[in-house]
Structures are given as C-alpha cells and as structure tokens.
Amino acid sequence: xxxxxxxxxxQGRAIAxxxxxxxxxxxxxxxxxxxxxxSWCIGHLLEQAEPDAYDPAFKQWQLQHLPIIPEEWxxxxxxxxRSQLSVLRKLVKQADQLVHAGDPDREGQLLVDEVIGYLQxxxxxxxxxxxxxxxxxxxxxxxxxxQQLRSNRDFLPLSVSALARSRADWLYxxxxxxxxxxxxxxxxxxxVLSVGRVQTxxxxxxxxxxxxxxDFVSKxxxxxxAELETESGERFRAKWQPSDACQDYLDEECxxxxxxxxxNVCQRITDQPARxxxxxxxxxxxxxxxxxxxxxxxxxxxKRYGFSAQQVLDSCQALYERHTLITYPRSDCxxxxxxxxxxxxxxxxxxxxxxxxxxxAAESADLTRKSKAWNDxxxxxxxxxxxxxxxxxxxxxxxQEQQLYTLIARQYLAQFYPPHQxxxxxxxxxxxxxxxxxxxxxxxxxxxxxxxxxxxQDKPAPAxxxxxxxxxxxxxxxxxxxxxxxxxxxxxDKQTQPPAYFTDASLLAAMTGIAxxxxxxxxxxxxxxTDGLGTEATRxxxxxxxxxxxxxxxxxxxxxxxxxxxxLINSLPTESTTPDMTAQWEATLEAICQRQVNYQGFMLPLxxxxxxxxxxxxxxxxxxxxxVKSDAGFKRRRASSGSKRRKRTAPTKAKAKT
Numbered sequence: 001x002x003x004x005x006x007x008x009x010x011q012g013r014a015i016a017x018x019x020x021x022x023x024x025x026x027x028x029x030x031x032x033x034x035x036x037x038x039s040w041c042i043g044h045l046l047e048q049a050e051p052d053a054y055d056p057a058f059k060q061w062q063l064q065h066l067p068i069i070p071e072e073w074x075x076x077x078x079x080x081x082r083s084q085l086s087v088l089r090k091l092v093k094q095a096d097q098l099v100h101a102g103d104p105d106r107e108g109q110l111l112v113d114e115v116i117g118y119l120q121x122x123x124x125x126x127x128x129x130x131x132x133x134x135x136x137x138x139x140x141x142x143x144x145x146x147q148q149l150r151s152n153r154d155f156l157p158l159s160v161s162a163l164a165r166s167r168a169d170w171l172y173x174x175x176x177x178x179x180x181x182x183x184x185x186x187x188x189x190x191x192v193l194s195v196g197r198v199q200t201x202x203x204x205x206x207x208x209x210x211x212x213x214x215d216f217v218s219k220x221x222x223x224x225x226a227e228l229e230t231e232s233g234e235r236f237r238a239k240w241q242p243s244d245a246c247q248d249y250l251d252e253e254c255x256x257x258x259x260x261x262x263x264n265v266c267q268r269i270t271d272q273p274a275r276x277x278x279x280x281x282x283x284x285x286x287x288x289x290x291x292x293x294x295x296x297x298x299x300x301x302x303k304r305y306g307f308s309a310q311q312v313l314d315s316c317q318a319l320y321e322r323h324t325l326i327t328y329p330r331s332d333c334x335x336x337x338x339x340x341x342x343x344x345x346x347x348x349x350x351x352x353x354x355x356x357x358x359x360x361a362a363e364s365a366d367l368t369r370k371s372k373a374w375n376d377x378x379x380x381x382x383x384x385x386x387x388x389x390x391x392x393x394x395x396x397x398x399x400q401e402q403q404l405y406t407l408i409a410r411q412y413l414a415q416f417y418p419p420h421q422x423x424x425x426x427x428x429x430x431x432x433x434x435x436x437x438x439x440x441x442x443x444x445x446x447x448x449x450x451x452x453x454x455x456x457q458d459k460p461a462p463a464x465x466x467x468x469x470x471x472x473x474x475x476x477x478x479x480x481x482x483x484x485x486x487x488x489x490x491x492x493d494k495q496t497q498p499p500a501y502f503t504d505a506s507l508l509a510a511m512t513g514i515a516x517x518x519x520x521x522x523x524x525x526x527x528x529x530t531d532g533l534g535t536e537a538t539r540x541x542x543x544x545x546x547x548x549x550x551x552x553x554x555x556x557x558x559x560x561x562x563x564x565x566x567x568l569i570n571s572l573p574t575e576s577t578t579p580d581m582t583a584q585w586e587a588t589l590e591a592i593c594q595r596q597v598n599y600q601g602f603m604l605p606l607x608x609x610x611x612x613x614x615x616x617x618x619x620x621x622x623x624x625x626x627x628v629k630s631d632a633g634f635k636r637r638r639a640s641s642g643s644k645r646r647k648r649t650a651p652t653k654a655k656a657k658t
Contacts (some may be wrong), residue, residue: 001035001036001037001094001096001097001098001428002036002037002095002096002098002099003036003037003038003039003091003094003095003097003098003099003117004019004037004038004039004099004101004102004132005039005041005088005098005099005101005102005112005116006038006039006040006041006101006102007040007041007043007101007102007103007108007111007112008040008042008043008321009040009042009043010018010103010137010321011040011103011134011137011321011500012029012030012038012039012040012101013036014137014139014142014324015039015101015132015134015142016038017139017142017188018028018030018032018139018142018146018184019032019033019034019036019038019146020034020036022400022651023216027087027139028040028083028084028087029087029091031611032116033073034465034558036147037091037095039087039091040084040260040449041084041088041102041111041112041115042081042084043081043111043358044078044111044114044326045077045078045082045084045085045088045115046074046075046076046077046078046079046085046115046118047075047076047112048073048076048166048167048170049070049073049074049075049076049172050076051065051068053074053076054068054070054074054155055651058310059168059221060363061181061182063178063179063180063182063183063618066175066178066179066614066618067171067175067177067610067611068171068178069171069610071136071562071609073167074161074429075114075118083253087628088115088119088123089119092116092119092121093097094547095125096132096153097128097129097130098125098128098129098131098151099124099129099130099131100112100113100116100129100130100131100152100155101132101134101210102573103134103328103330104133104134104135104328104382105330105331105332105382105535105537106158106159106161106162106165106535106589106593107160107162107535107537108156109158109159109162109593110159110162110163110418111165113159114154114159115164115385116129126152127153128149129149129152129153129523130149130150130151130152131149131150131154131155132145132146132149133145133148133150133154133382134328134506135327135328135331135382136327136328136388136420137320137321137324138324138388138389138390139155139348139387140389144300146213147235147299148298153436154263157592157593157594157595158593159591160592160598160599161590161592161593162389162506163599164511164592164599164602165585165589165602167384167603168196168585168602168606169196169569169608170397171240171607171610172196172606172610173194173195173196175400175610175614176610176613176614176617177193177194177195177196178551179614180193180195180197180293180568180571180572180617180622181193181615183617183618183620183621183622184571184622184625185202186621187292187622187625187626188256188625188626189517189564189567189622189625189626189630190270190563190630191307191630192549192630193570193622193625194304194549194551195576195586196542197581197582198533198534198538198582199542199545199546200568200569200572200576200577201533201576201577201578201579201581201582201583202507202511202533202534202542203546203552203561203565203568203569203577204569204577204578204579205502205510205517205579206502206507206552206559206560206561206565206571207506207561207565207566207570207577208375208569209501209502210501210560210566211566212498212499213498213499213501216498216499218495218496218497218498219251219495219496220257220259220489220493220494220495220496220498221242221255221256221494221495222256222257222258222259222262222492222493222494223253223256223491223492223494224239224246224253224256224262224265224266224489224490224491224492225238225239225240225251225281225490225492226238226239226240226269226274226429226431226436226488226489226490227273227486227487227488227489227490228436228485228486228487229484229485229486229487230476230478230482230484230485231423231483231485234476235476235487236438236474236475236476237392237438237490238427238429238436238437239436239437240265240435240436240437240439240601241434241435241437242254242362242435243434243435246261249607251259251496251539252269255494255496259491259493262491263491265434265489266488266489266490266491267489268432268434268488269431269432269434269476269486269488269489270486270487270633271480271485271486271487271488272431272432272434272485272486273431273483273484273485273486274429274430274431274484274485274486275428275429275430275481275482275483275484276428276429276478276479276480276481276482277428277429277430277435277481278426278427278428278480279426279427279428279478279479280425280426280427281423281424281425282423282424283421283422283423283427283444284421284422284423284424284484285419285420285482286417286419286420286421286422286447287371287372287419288371288413288415288420288447288448290334290335290371290372290373290384290410290411291334291335291336291373291384291385291386291408291415292334292384292385292386292411293318293331293332293333293334293384293385293536294312294313294330294332294537295333295508295511295512295532295536295539296334296387297316297385297404297407297408297479297541298312298313298332298489298504298508298540299505299508299512300407300502300505300507301404301407301523302401302505302508303507304403304407304505305400306503306504306557307404307504307505308543308544308546309504309507309508309538309540309544310540310541310543310544311400312404312540313329313330313540315398315401315404316329316340316385316404317329317398318401318642319397319400319401319404319405323390323392323396323397323401324388324390325387325390325392325397325405326385326386326387326388326405326408327352327383327385327387327388327390328382328385329385330536330537330620331382331383331384331385331536332379332381332382332536333379333380333382333384334373334378335373335378335379335383335384335385336373336374336375336379336383336384336386337374337376337383338370338374338375338376338382339393340374340399341370341374343389343585344367344416346389347387347388347389348362348365348367348412348413348414348416349362350387350389350390350391351387351409351412353391354387354392354405355394355405355406355408355409356411357406357408361413361451362413363412363449364417365415365417366417366418367416369415369416369418371414371415371416373415374415375594379429383409385546386407386408386411386412387408387409394564401607410451410452412491412510412551413451414448414451417447417451418445418447418448419445419447419585420443420445420446420447420448420449421443421444421445421447422441422442422443422444423441423442424439424440424441425440425441425442425475426438426439426650427439427475427478429484431486431595433618437492438447438475440474440475442474448650459553471638489576490575491603501555501558501559501560502559502560503558503559504543504557504559505556507543507559508539508543510533511532511533511534511539512532512533512539513532513582514533514579514583515532517578517579518578518579518580518581518583532583532586533579533582533583533586534586535586546565550562550564550565551564551565551568552565561629562626564628564629564630566624566627567622567624567625567628568622568624568625569624570624571620571621571622571623571625572622573613573635575613578611581609583590585602585606588601588602589602593619605628619645620642
C-alpha cells in the first residue's frame with residue numbers, strides 16, 4: 001500500500017481525486033480504488049517543546065537560566081491535532097511506500113518530514129520515500145505530478161533549512177523575550193516584550209520611519225524652468241541643471257536652496273537666444289512584467305485596492321484550495337517551466353471564459369510567444385502564481401477573490417503580448433552658458449500595456465510622458481544645434497517632504513527589498529541576492545503579529561508604531577532592530593537549501609551571537625518603556641503546550657516566532 005501524506009485535508013482530497021476510484025473516506029484519510037491511501041497533516045502536527053520540557057526549573061522565568069539551549073531537541077504533538085497524528089501513525093506502519101506530498105517549499109518539506117521522523121519510520125522506508133510536487137490542485141495537474149515523483153532525499157536540504165530556522169526562532173524568541181520581559185518589569189512595564197529575529201527588525205523599520213517623519217523639518221527649495229520657443233512658434237520647457245559652481249547652494253539631493261540665485265539665472269536667460277546642445281532619441285522596449293509571486297501580488301493588491309498582506313494571502317489560499325482557480329500561492333518564484341507553455345492555450349481559454357472583460361484580449365494573445373518568464377533555470381520546487389485551466393462562475397467568489405484572480409489572470413496574459421515600445425528623447429539646451437534639460441516619451445507600440453488601459457483602478461503607473469519635461473508635455477521635432485529663443489524663466493517654489501508613513505504595500509516592498517535599508521555595502525550586496533526579510537509564507541503573518549501584540553497600529557491606510565513598539569525598539573541593541581543580522585540568516589538558510597552550508601555552519605555562529613545578546617540584555621534596563629502601559633488584552637500562553645492561560649500578572653512563556 002502506498003500512503004500519500006499531504007500538508008492539509010484539501011490537498012489530500014485533491015490528490016485522491018486524481019487516483020483510482022472508488023474511494024472510501026475514513027477518519028483522517030481516504031482509501032482509493034487500488035488500495036492506496038491518502039492522508040494528511042493539518043498544518044504542523046508537531047511543535048518545539050517548551051523550555052520546561054527540558055528542565056522543570058525553566059517553568060519560572062529567571063535571568064540566571066538564560067540562555068536556554070537544548071542539548072537534544074524535542075518535538076511534541078499539538079493537542080488539537082493529536083488525533084490526526086494517531087491516524088498517520090497507524091497508516092505509516094501499514095504502508096509499504098510513503099509519498100511526501102507537502103507544499104513545495106521549505107516549510108512544507110519539513111512539516112511532513114518531521115512527522116515521518118517523529119513516528120520513527122525505519123531508515124530503509126525513509127530512504128525509499130518519494131516526493132510529490134504539486135503547484136496546481138486541478139486533477140490533470142496532479143496526474144502529471146504523479147508521473148514525475150522524485151526521491152524525497154533530493155529535498156533534504158529544504159528540510160534541514162526549515163529545521164534550522166525553526167530552532168533558531170525558538171532560541172532567539174524564547175531567550176530574548178524572557179530577558180527583556182524580565183528587565184522590563186524592573187522599570188514598571190508589565191507586558192510581554194516579544195522579540196523575534198524578523199518581527200523585531202520589521203518593527204524597527206516602522207519605528208525609525210515614524211521618528212524620521214516626526215523629526216523632519218521642511219525646507220524650501222526652488223526649480224527653474226526655461227520657457228523655450230522654436231522659430232516656427234512651438235513651445236516647450238526645460239529644467240535648469242545647476243553647474244559645479246553652484247554646489248554651495250544645493251542640498252545633498254542637488255536641490256537649489258537659494259531663491260536669489262534662481263532669480264539671478266531667471267533674469268539672465270529672459271529674452272535670450274538658445275540652442276540645442278545635445279539631442280538623443282532612443283527606441284526602448286519594456287517587456288511585460290513577470291507573473292506574480294506572492295509578495296509581488298501582495299504589493300500590487302495593496303497599492304490598487306488597499307488590501308493587507310494577510311487579506312491577500314487568505315484570499316489566495318481560498319482561490320487555490322477551495323476554488324482551484326490559481327496555482328500554489330506561497331511561491332517566491334516569478335518564472336515558469338518551459339513544459340508549462342504547452343498548457344498556455346487551455347489556461348488562456350479558461351481565464352477568457354471566467355473573465356468576459358479579458359475575452360477580447362485573450363483572443364488577441366499570441367500563444368506562440370515565450371516571454372522571459374519561461375525559464376527552467378529559474379524554477380525549482382514551485383513556479384510563479386498563475387491561473388489554472390479551470391472554468392468557474394466567478395460570481396460565487398468574494399469581491400476580493402475576484403479582484404485578485406483578475407490581477408493574476410491579466411499578469412499571465414501579458415506574457416503573450418509584445419513589448420511596450422516608446423521613443424525616449426533627452427534634450428540639452430544651452431542658454432547663456434547654462435544647461436537646461438527636457439525629457440519626453442512617445443509611444444511607438446502599446447504592446448502588453450493594452451491589457452492595463454481599460455480599467456483605471458487596475459492601471460499601473462503611467463510610463464509616459466515623464467522626466468524633466470514641463471508637466472509631461474511632448475517635445476516638438478528638434479535637431480542638433482537648432483537655434484531657439486528663451487522667452488523667460490519660471491521659478492517654482494517647493495518644500496522638501498518627509499518620508500511617507502508605511503502602508504501594507506510599502507511595508508511589504510520594504511521587506512522584499514530590505515537591502516536598501518542597510519548601510520553596510522558588503523551586507524547590502526549579499527542581501528540583493530536574497531529574498532529579503534522573512535519568506536513568502538511568513539511575511540503577512542509577521543505583520544499581523546505585530547498588530548496583535550499592539551506594537552503597530554493602523555491609522556487609515558497608514559501603519560504606525562505604538563508607544564510600546566517604540567519603547568521596545570529604543571531599548572534593544574541596534575543589531576536586534578536592524579535587518580542586517582536576520583537577513584544574513586535568511587541568506588545562510590538559502591545556502592543550506594543549495595547545499596552550500598550545513599546545519600552547524602548556521603547554528604554555531606547563531607549561538608555565539610545569542611549568548612552576547614543575552615549578556616547585553618542582563619546588563620541594561622529598557623528605560624524606553626518606563627511609564628509605558630502594557631496592553632491589558634494581550635493573551636499570553638505557553639509556546640506550544642496548549643495549557644490554560646496564566647494570570648496576566650505572572651511572567652509566561654511567549655511563543656517563539658520569527
């Protein structure tokens with residue numbers, strides 16, 4: 001008997017639907033026609049044991065216990081899903097062959113692997129375990145995947161990486177949360193000060209942005225535009241480019257701070273001859289944006305509809321599991337396997353049937369075209385998030401699900417359209433020895449942008465005209481050394497603006513593009529090659545976690561830090577509140593996946609750093625939290641034991657989170 005172990009019941013039912021009939025449903029499993037069985041986990045059935053499982057003395061929070069570092073790690077069943085673990089225990093013993101069918105990512109790999117290990121499956125059976133990789137829950141896709149089983153051992157590095165992350169989160173979260181909570185009580189803060197390797201640097205981003213906005217002092221600056229005219233009477237504008245001699249009057253962003261200088265230049269150029277010093281007109285091509293991964297979709301949906309990251313993730317899970325209208329949503333990949341191109345016609349026909357507003361666009365698509373999205377070298381366990389071949393009545397979907405499906409479908413359809421082409425013209429004009437620049441774009445071919453031209457709500461930011469031209473006006477036909485006349489100057493009074501408060505979309509963008517928030521050039525270079533802060537599967541949850549713990553709050557679309565959030569960040573050592581350390585961890589975890597680093601290569605430096613951080617915590621008090629009231633509604637519980645909640649006045653165990 002072959003036993004397929006899925007990550008969740010919906011996935012298990014989908015796998016069973018592709019296997020021989022008739023089916024017989026049991027408690028926690030499905031028996032299929034040929035005698036094989038499909039069962040499932042319900043998310044993680046196991047979790048890291050609590051500190052007091054290693055030593056009863058750790059039940060009480062005391063500084064002298066820290067750091068707590070298990071010599072031999074233990075897992076324990078989650079109480080709510082213990083019965084499903086018993087089902088799997090029985091089926092695993094009966095099975096001749098195991099097939100791992102967890103989600104195709106690090107966490108999905110570990111989730112089933114840890115169950116197999118916990119149930120003490122014999123080594124020979126473990127070595128023979130196969131891996132089923134599913135990105136699409138449609139029966140035809142699952143049947144193809146069933147024909148392409150691989151050895152589960154090929155994915156051991158994914159499991160080791162996820163295990164290292166899980167243990168690192170436990171070590172970092174348990175120890176630093178206890179340390180700062182105990183120190184916080186000494187200054188009168190009665191809440192739990194939750195610290196995590198990802199959540200705390202993320203909170204630090206928001207706190208520093210809020211403080212920068214509060215400390216910001218607006219300053220005036222000036223822009224000077226020349227009003228130009230050709231011999232035939234055509235007019236346009238060009239922006240003054242201050243020379244090196246004007247550096248004393250510019251800020252660090254080369255903005256002019258002297259009104260007197262602007263007035264002087266304006267007077268000098270009025271009613272003066274000018275000439276075209278340089279002219280460059282280039283035909284440029286802009287390829288269609290790649291299909292979405294989860295973060296890219298969350299950012300786009302946040303910008304267009306104001307959806308939170310968690311809302312997007314929840315709706316995508318429904319589109320994937322309940323409606324089977326999209327492929328695996330927690331993907332970090334934006335590329336597709338070449339083999340998938342053969343399914344393009346079926347996918348496009350399905351999305352055209354589901355979305356009447358895209359029917360014409362689908363009929364005009366060139367399905368022989370292969371955009372750069374089709375690239376086997378960029379695809380591993382899972383591919384980009386795209387529509388499936390299923391046809392459905394979208395009226396049964398929620399409004400949010402419909403909007404997300406439309407975004408995903410349009411992004412996929414764009415792969416079969418030609419590049420957007422435009423001429424970009426950059427013009428340099430000389431007036432009285434000064435340099436003035438104008439830029440403009442002229443569309444040559446709309447290409448894929450036709451898909452985004454019909455609905456203003458879904459339309460991306462325009463790419464034309466832009467640059468240093470006057471209000472985006474088009475430039476007249478011009479030639480090198482052509483004489484012009486400057487009618488005068490126009491001085492525009494401006495004010496420097498503070499940075500914007502974070503929103504769901506911009507905070508997600510910050511997490512995925514975390515390198516730009518790092519000052520160390522070497523670390524920044526490393527981070528550009530990683531996926532950023534957190535993972536596709538965890539980012540939404542981390543943001544929501546900070547809201548639940550009352551470290552962040554919403555004001556309209558803005559995300560702001562609370563008094564408790566600021567107090568915590570201002571009390572922690574800088575290395576705990578910046579992305580440098582945790583992003584390097586993510587880089588090392590990814591290196592484990594690529595077999596470039598082993599488990600010890602990640603854990604040993606981590607333990608050294610953790611010991612130093614605990615000593616720093618013991619030697620200092622979080623004075624930034626003095627006088628700050630904790631949230632009385634914060635629910636504190638054991639990390640994984642499921643025991644009854646303790647009195648709020650007593651220290652308790654905080655779950656180790658990223």
